[in-house]
Amino acid sequence: MEDLLKKHFLDYFAVRDDVDVTAERLGKEHAPHLQCEKGCDLCCMDFSILPIEFYAILEELKSNKFDKTKIQSNAPNNKDSCIFLKDHACTIYKSRPLICRTHGLPLLFANDDGEWELSACELNFTQFNFEKFSVSNTYPQDKFNSRLFLLNRKFISEFGKGKDFGEFDLLPLKELVEKL
Template sequence: MEKHFIAYRQLRKEIDNASDKLLKEHAGNMQCKKGCDLCCMDYSILPLEFYSILDELKTRNLNTEELPEEENMEEGDCVFLKNHVCAIYESRPMICRTHGLPLLYTNDDDEWELSTCELNFTQFDFEKFTPENTYPQDKFNSELFLLNRKFVAEFKEEIHFGEFDLLPLKKLKSKL
């Protein structure tokens, strides 16, 4: 499985580089900062991401006793959010790495659509967004999907995953 984790982490580096570039370019329009958790929720992620993050967290020996108890949380809250700070920030999934950025993707009607956080770009002319100053979500999601397809084809544990299966992020906590 390690070869799949390496490929995933390389893609994650590419995503971080693209995200960092956009954060710098749009710094004046971004409200994202430590303590802002508007987009932090219990996302579901592909098995490759799930097991790669699990591998990293086990290596780090994350202390789950310091995390909030699920019975004290609202439904949909992220179990890794403690006092408005992400406990798995360095290992967080791709969806968490890109929130807030201007995301360009094709919708169900095969039309380009732009998505941003409601706190960001409040004084920005949306006509000025171009493919060069937005995050190419479809490109990276496609690459992640293809990596995941290879991963689930070789996954040999008690569970079998299909290439479209998703796992709730909160299940990571119970596996640590």
């Protein structure tokens, strides 16, 4: 059972590695327009994530002996801020969720009507012609979200029995602190 759980986490980490490669490529390509740097934390919000990601991050934080006391004593003033934000920096940066790994980049996704939409941080790309965005220079959010969803579905089918979540449920990131 433990080996199967590790396999699920390794599959998640493989997706995360692919996201990082794509994000790094796009970050280099769009470097002149990205304003993101340490101290910019407007995107650091109280997100909820799929169970596979939640439990993989939890396991990673436990393995790295993450010290949760610095978090509990430093809860953000804004209830919408991420609990892992301290002094305008992410305390779980190496383990942060996929959504956090793509902030600042131009995101391409299908909206509820099935039409393609482009999203970009309002602080970035202020001097950029949006007509120049293409499939090759935007982050394919749906591609990675689909991979993550399929991993989550398998994870839930094998480990979700008796848990309080299903394949469409999201778990608040801040609940990681309670489980550490």
